[in-house]
Amino acid sequence: MVLATIDESMVPEIREVALHKHTPLWEIPDHKHEGWRLVYVIQGEARYMINKEPLNLAEGNLLSIPPGNVCRGMVGPGQQIHYFTVDYDLKSIRGGDLVPPFPLHSQPGYHGELVRMLHDMAFAWQRQDPGCLIKTRGLFLQVLHRFIELLMFQAEQSTGDIRITRAVRHIGAHYAEPLTVKMLAEMTGLTPTYFGALFRQTMGISFNSYLIQLRVNKAESMLLSGSHKINSIAELCGFSDMSHFYKRFKAVKGYPPSHSRPKKF
Secondary structure (H helix, E strand, O other): OOOOOOOOOEEEEEEEEEEEEEOOOOEEEEEEOOOEEEEEEEEEEEEEEEOOEEEEEEOOOEEEEOOOOEEEEEOOOOOOEEEEEEEEEEEEOOOOEOOOOOOOEEOOOOOHHHHHHHHHHHHHHHHOOOOHHHHHHHHHHHHHHHHHHHHHHOHHHHHOOHHHHHHHHHHHHHOOOOOOHHHHHHHHOOOHHHHHHHHHHHHOOOHHHHHHHHHHHHHHHHHHHOOOOHHHHHHHOOOOOHHHHHHHHHHHHOOOHHHHOOOOO
16 A cells, blocks of 8 residues: 555564574465564565465565565575565554555565565564564564555656656645546556556556555545544545545545544544
8 A cells, every 4th residue: 555644653672573584495374364464575575475376575675564475485596585574463543453555565665675674673572672573663663664665755766667756746636626547647658457567567556446545645634633524625635525435544544534624622
């Protein structure tokens, strides 16, 4: 889910942090994750499967795997792979669970500062010294923030395709207006079918899902500010009517728009 706003209330609860190094022909058996799993590849490549759907992983790739998914991995002949995993839950300080603002599979690239922070996290987790939970939580917030910067605010680094970068920028500037695959395809000089496929391949999410999530997150930011009425927010964020807004908001966030209103004391 490459989104355009950040939920500033996120608090990660770390389950486990590890650095994995797998040699040729290594196989990772089926494993069902109870919480979220972040996978960041720092060297090599491998074949990964999420609920039997195959993915090719390489250096600089990021996976954000939702709870309940069954995963397995295979390292091919003559290959190896080194990667970090962080198993965690993501909560809101207001209560309730949050969804990390990343697609299932993205390509933020290799970044030394991320590797250093994840190394520090893994070392602190392994030692389990007093205060390790605070340290790993703090470091992970920095890691999440850096990935958010790379994937949300520097689209040209995460997409790798100038046409999709142009489309993402246009969506960010005109998300409240009627937007369609056909319109964006014409803007980028592609056919609608090819644009839709390229957008999903590059961003890890369909155009329609990306647009809906962007609108919902913009709407939640406005709700949290308390400066607009809910019906005007729906219109300002591109929703045709309140029923549509309510359904889409709850589908993305898991709770109704009223939950994001500032509480009165």
